[in-house]
Amino acid sequence: MDADVIVLGAGMVGVSAALALQQRGRQVWLLDRRAPGEETSHGNAGLLERAAVIPYGFPRQLSSVLRLAANRSPDVRYHPATLPSYAGWLWQYWRESAPARLAATGRAMLPLLEACLPEHDAWIRAAGVTELRRSEGLLEAWRGEATFFDEAANAQRIAREYGLGLTVLDAAALHQAEPGLGQGFSGAIHWHDPHSIRDPGALVRGYAAYFQTLGGVLKQCAVQGLRQAGNGWQVHTDAGVYQAREVVLALGPWSDDLYTPLGYRIPLQVKRGYHMHYYARGPGLQRTVVDMENSFLVAPMARGLRLATGVELARRDAPPTPNQLAQAEALAQGLFPLGERVDAEPWVGCRPCLPDMRPVIGAAPRHPGLWFCFGHSHLGLTLGPVSGRLLAEMMLGEQPFTDPAPYSPARFA
Template identity: 50%
Template sequence: MPRSAIVLGAGMVGVSVALHLRRRGYDVALLDRQGPGEGASFGNGGLIQREAVYPHPFPRALAELRRIAGNRAVDVSYHPLALPGFVSPLLRYWWNSEPRRYLAAVEAYSRLIATCVDEHLALAAGTEAMPLLRPIGWMRLFGNPALLEAALAQAETAQRDYGVHYAALDTKALAAAEPHLLVERAGAIHWTDPLSVSDPHALTLAYAGMFEAEGGSLGRGDAASLQRTGAGWRVETAAGPVEAAEVVVALGAASDRLTRRFGYAPPTFGKRGYHMHYGLKGNATLHRPILDTDSGFLLAPMRAGIRLTTGAEFARPDAPPSPVQLDRAEPVARSLLPLADRVEATPWMGTRPCTPDMLPIIGPLPRQPGAWCAFGHAHQGLTLGPTTGRMLAEMMLGETPFVSPEPYRPARF
């Protein structure tokens, strides 16, 4: 008899898990309340970030903390009434960002990141997904020469220790690479390894299409209806109940709401983000994604236009959208590039699922045989979806995973 599994959540992580399980002979039902890739996977910078060996730490410099506390920044904002709910996970986040602990997180995180490009290419090669993966990297711009010098020193360390590649651009080289920039910067770091995705939603749909073409079942279902049934699991769907021997929770920022019902309450928290697309005036172009350090947001060329993505917003899960960061960022973005009108009427909003130790949660759900976790990827769900899918599928089959799962085990919380 073939093994069977229900995968809850059809973002990049869930789709990748389902596809890898299907290719290993599982009968798989991939379920979500929405269509594939319509959650947090829909809105991001569209980068497969091979260079991202350093996860985002909690700021520890007093000047940086004062800047954020003022709640006027482009890259970070918060709802004051929501802060009590963030106190515990953010304190743990701060504690884990202490330099020695952070270095341990980097060592574990970098092992996942090292695989990300290869794992995406392994899924996309020879399919309609391949043209979506552009090998153009992305650039980080610096107006302050001292910050550029420090960033170049860290880039050299990342290249030496973790095998990433970059090119240093001075003012003249940056102007030649992106001739339609409206400002002069001291220089830039061009990270050359990452893939730039022209349409992240289309990429998730392409992987979901492979899953269906290979015999997987994709449907609409309510994860809140999950319950044990005999030795397996049952979920209500639009087409009726679905049962399987195993279940994978890949619901992103909503995962802990489900796992709490089964005795597992990890200290996860959400960072909300927004994006908007713009046209460009005249014959202006943007050749690759750019992040302007002075401004703190990313501009990326996409199928739909130039995507402006915001930083992190801390709000209650049920709070209505409040795209104040986008309102702050847009005038600055217009000073960087000759942006035309907005493409959409309203901004997109999504929530990144974060953990206080900056590592995803991948592995068996504690005290629940046959249940598995695949969430908590923060800013790197798009990047690490295929890596997570392969690792978890190998674990579920009792194989030795191609990356040691020990640092990401759910039981650490």
């Protein structure tokens, strides 16, 4: 065997699984066709979203569904030719977003969210990347005054129920907190618990470098297939065949390329997203600000202000269609301090999503020595380390810090 464990995928989730196992004394190899943090983990909002206690569900109101169906909304766009392949998945997503099911998912995800910041804190310090993290929280800003008052009351209820910190800011208080914003927001909800990362890809690279200092092996190669061999597994790549007793599949939106040939029918789909960086005008921003009515955000990043869009339903490898980004950019002008574009082209990436809004973390039901860790949707950056910890505890026979049943691959058997 080349290693005790081979982890496939060097995004936040894969790097976290590899690091958690290496810390526990396993000899781990980490394989990916690209360098750590260069795919989905590179292009996200940069939030460690501790306050995301309400899952990102499918809208249930008919008016909202009809608005999205028009395909002109800044929060969700779709490629019409793609919808037939998404139909079954969207039906499952809609069903799982019913109030009782959504509440069950919220309860299932809460232990991961409660542990996410301590897990990141330990690794950020150990990896020596403390300069990447900011703890000023997150601003959810609303344009409509009546909507803002209703949402602020709802947020206060959620904060009390889940022990979260928040401050409700009216327009004057919001301008004092973020003088770089223009006039147009009625107010904002300042969530105190979320942390932000000024370069998400650099955070993943920092964790990967820490993994290597502990003796982990990082190899850049394209994985082409998996095969059981004796008491272990063979991983076929464009650089040769590697062997290990156990394999962790953590390839995010590409995971189905390897589990489907093994006979698993896990309903993984992608939600694409775009981002662009801009030079900051004036004082810029101190915190990430979400335009809640239009579902885009602007975050202060190492390269400038990052505007990140909502959701695009499209084939994983379809050519980019940055109309959604252009729409968000137009809505942001005059309200956010965006100067000239920094990037030559918009970035586009894929979030790996499951219809019940929970990741898959656990043993493959029919293949001993194969483990799954993917499908973290909008929370991969947030939940990478805590998912890696849970997976490592299961693989080593330790007592898991929380019941892993809600994330079991067997739920799709």
